[in-house]
Amino acid sequence: MLIDSHCHLDYFKDEELDAVIGRAHAAGVGEMVSIGTSLEQSRRILAMVEDRPGIWCSIGIHPQHAHEEPVPAVETLAGMTRHPKVIGIGETGLDYFYDTAPPDVQKAGFRAHIRAARMAGVPVAIHARDADADIAAILAEERAEGGPFDFLLHCFSSGRGLAEAALEMGGYLSFSGILTFPKSTELREIAAEVPADRLLVETDSPYLAPVPFRGKRNEPAHVAHTAARLAEVRGITTEALTELTAVNFRRLYPKTVAAA
16 A cells, blocks of 8 residues: 655645545555644644544644744644644754745744654654755754654655765655656665665655656645656565555554554
8 A cells, every 4th residue: 555655635625635535545545644834724634634544644834934933832733743643743844945934943943843743752754955954963963962753854855965864863765756857866866775664655745746747736646656666766566665665654653553
């Protein structure tokens, strides 16, 4: 069974959501994680997924929105994970590509999410864009100061340096449709070398549709195309890639095992 480890189901229209999920199931995608980008939106997602089997969610404030509300209290974030459907915190991180939230505000929010994830015993999903050095530094500092925590670099498209630093700290890397783009040669080289027990796949839908859907709206069903390309890059069957990423997902998100 394929698992879309990072998507935004609330970005689809309410009246089409069941059809989107149905197409995902038809493509062999049995479970999905819908990701929080603000606290208010995170609460809406929770209500949306609560009665849908195999649909999980995370809670958090996206770095592009970090300036739109106060830095969340660690206890507030951690407390929101008590619900059985909330399996992680995020997405959080740093984004220096878009000039929206000031870097110091992003960093403060990033650290709060990490500390909440550690407190709650759930992983943190990290958005990294044009901020590799600062991401790696904050991860290392937070581990040194507060102890280890589980984390996932979602939609990985950064350089080899961040990949190696994250893996050294026990992190996971998730690959999206970017992996299938013709110019993503270096990314495919990195993906080929990631330890098998640290790999996940995702869509980040409705964005970043993989080839052959590039330029169109993405949806969870399309994670099958990314998985097939990743399997090809690693020289294994799609079935083997599907199995190992599902095992990795369960290890990273143990609440999904307890709920099974």
